Amino acid sequence: MMTDELTQLHPSHRTAMxxxxxxxxxxxxxxxxxLEIVGLLPTGVVIVPAALVALWCLGWAPMRRYRHxxxxxxxxxxxxxxxxxxxxxxxxxxxxxxHIDVIRGPVERxxxxxxxxxxxxxxxxxxxxxxxxxxxxxxxxxxxxxSHITRETEGV
Amino acid sequence: MSDPRGEAPRRxxxxxxxxxxxxxxxxxxxxxxxxxxxxxxxxSNAFLMVTIAVLIVGSALAAAFVRWWRTEYRVGADDIRLxxxxxxxxxxxxxxxxxxxxxxxxxxxxxxxxxxxxxFETGAGGKDEIELAYVTRAEGERLRAVVRRxxxxxxxxxAAGAVAPADAAEEPSETxxxxxLGRVVHFGLFEFSLVVLGVIxxxxxxxxxxxxxxxxxxxxxxxxxxxxxxxxxHWGFAAQIFGAVLAAVSLLVLGVVTxxxxxxxxxxxxxxxxxxxxxxxxxxxxxxTDVVMPVHRVQAGVLATGLVRRRFGWHSLKFVxxxxxxxxxxxxxxxxxxPDEIAPVARAASIALPGPDTRWHRPxxxxxxxxxxxxxxxxxxxxxxxxxxxxxxxxxPLVAIPVAGVLHALHWLRHGWAMDDGQLFVRTGLLAxxxxxxxxxxxxxxxxxxxxxGRLRGYVALxxxxxxxxxEIDGLMHDTAEALRQSILAxxxxxxxxxxxxxxxxx
Numbered sequence: 002m003m004t005d006e007l008t009q010l011h012p013s014h015r016t017a018m019x020x021x022x023x024x025x026x027x028x029x030x031x032x033x034x035x036l037e038i039v040g041l042l043p044t045g046v047v048i049v050p051a052a053l054v055a056l057w058c059l060g061w062a063p064m065r066r067y068r069h070x071x072x073x074x075x076x077x078x079x080x081x082x083x084x085x086x087x088x089x090x091x092x093x094x095x096x097x098x099x100h101i102d103v104i105r106g107p108v109e110r111x112x113x114x115x116x117x118x119x120x121x122x123x124x125x126x127x128x129x130x131x132x133x134x135x136x137x138x139x140x141x142x143x144x145x146x147x148s149h150i151t152r153e154t155e156g157v
Numbered sequence: 158m159s160d161p162r163g164e165a166p167r168r169x170x171x172x173x174x175x176x177x178x179x180x181x182x183x184x185x186x187x188x189x190x191x192x193x194x195x196x197x198x199x200x201s202n203a204f205l206m207v208t209i210a211v212l213i214v215g216s217a218l219a220a221a222f223v224r225w226w227r228t229e230y231r232v233g234a235d236d237i238r239l240x241x242x243x244x245x246x247x248x249x250x251x252x253x254x255x256x257x258x259x260x261x262x263x264x265x266x267x268x269x270x271x272x273x274x275x276x277f278e279t280g281a282g283g284k285d286e287i288e289l290a291y292v293t294r295a296e297g298e299r300l301r302a303v304v305r306r307x308x309x310x311x312x313x314x315x316a317a318g319a320v321a322p323a324d325a326a327e328e329p330s331e332t333x334x335x336x337x338l339g340r341v342v343h344f345g346l347f348e349f350s351l352v353v354l355g356v357i358x359x360x361x362x363x364x365x366x367x368x369x370x371x372x373x374x375x376x377x378x379x380x381x382x383x384x385x386x387x388x389x390x391h392w393g394f395a396a397q398i399f400g401a402v403l404a405a406v407s408l409l410v411l412g413v414v415t416x417x418x419x420x421x422x423x424x425x426x427x428x429x430x431x432x433x434x435x436x437x438x439x440x441x442x443x444x445x446t447d448v449v450m451p452v453h454r455v456q457a458g459v460l461a462t463g464l465v466r467r468r469f470g471w472h473s474l475k476f477v478x479x480x481x482x483x484x485x486x487x488x489x490x491x492x493x494x495x496p497d498e499i500a501p502v503a504r505a506a507s508i509a510l511p512g513p514d515t516r517w518h519r520p521x522x523x524x525x526x527x528x529x530x531x532x533x534x535x536x537x538x539x540x541x542x543x544x545x546x547x548x549x550x551x552x553x554p555l556v557a558i559p560v561a562g563v564l565h566a567l568h569w570l571r572h573g574w575a576m577d578d579g580q581l582f583v584r585t586g587l588l589a590x591x592x593x594x595x596x597x598x599x600x601x602x603x604x605x606x607x608x609x610x611g612r613l614r615g616y617v618a619l620x621x622x623x624x625x626x627x628x629e630i631d632g633l634m635h636d637t638a639e640a641l642r643q644s645i646l647a648x649x650x651x652x653x654x655x656x657x658x659x660x661x662x663x664x
Contacts, residue, residue: 078646087606092603097601122624123601123621125622125629
């Protein structure tokens, strides 16, 4: 089961990360350009690092982070994978879920995305977040997990 | 009382203000002293000083009284409510199903007055728990009985407040473990502690600032010291050695005595009982505590020992439970016992202990090697910098390298894990082994985490979500971790469909 193919997140999630990166990159670029125009420092000392950081925030980081994120929804468990340098591969059995959140931030809402958060009683990993799902997918996943919990509680 | 919706709101005992105010007063006294010493003009004016003292003490009293007056609790049909606050009222409701432990503590002063403090532990961790300080002992027992009764029959309403007091608390119980005074003192001998030195040192430092009297002046000490050294020189070399030995021995005695005293105070008349509702632990000489841990809330056990006591076969067992995240309310169930005394307690909580036939696996050596290489590099660099700067003792960092090496090797040797019959064992520790044992079905999630170094060298850490504790295995190779995770998940899944899954958790 663990060899399940990971499902990629919705491509809009990449856009969402880029927009979030823009909140850092744009002010940085503006500041760099202003300093460049004022000309206190030799040409390129400010703008080049600023541009590199901006490029990282806008392009490289979202692309790479998106490539390494994924999830697998099995019959009785959810697996969430993320990260390249700091890789995290988490499995949450539905039987251990205490409650479920579906969160939509402003950027996500603009793109029609949601983040699904599973809460467990564990002190480590007490909440496992899965971002970048289509609204409808997140809601249906929530229903699946919820019905699983209900079924199990009634079965006891 | 006949109101089916619960009983009328009540306040805690007014007498309970005495212990809580006393605690506040102790701090106030320090404040008064600090003010008096800090500003000489005040200390010379007796009237002003008395006024300030009265103000500080009075405000502490008034605050405590208002807090008491505006705090009301109510035992409802299906929850316990607590209303607090002078201007903004805050009402908290804790449903009985969410109350995991009810613990009763009797600090010294409260105990003299026949009062107890009752804490309803919800597993929310420290801050959000309801604490009623102080109520009469009978009321404490009654509250505990109410909660227990509610937990037993959660559907039934009414009669919640009409529960008869005290008698409900008496249940058939079986003593699982108890320590007599001899055992407690024996335990104390291993609890060597020099905390007293720290306290004295800290107090002296404080007084040093606060009391600029003559005896604290430099002259006083130099004189005293001069006399001492003079005598010592007189005695000669052998006497100096004798003095050093004497100092070491007295330090040792002080440490042992402190350990014994602290242990007796904490664990006097320790008894652990198995009651209908769970494990009940009572202990303490001056501050007697009474804690109940429901059996199904026990998530894991931690079996520990010490460097010296291990030679004599002494071990301790602690429970990891939902209600003790990072709180000092420890769940020490067997503080000091031989393995055959621990076994029945662990069995009662259905926690397996590692036996001689447990197949231990060692983690990969790589994380420890990597860590040591970093240490060695840093120490070498430090040594070189110190040598270049011509600092005395520059070889010290280099000498530390083999020490670090031995410690790393020892740490690695201690590490181990085993998965046996649905039980996950993780062994850690440096000087003495600490084994955490958790039934896999109690685990909440399983994560495989890999950092940058692990990415290069192929090792990962397996981190399990455990309610109220930590369970991690470092330095597994990826395939091993994957296989271990599979078997843990298989265990969880099996239980979810076929075995009873601790019904009270789900409600």
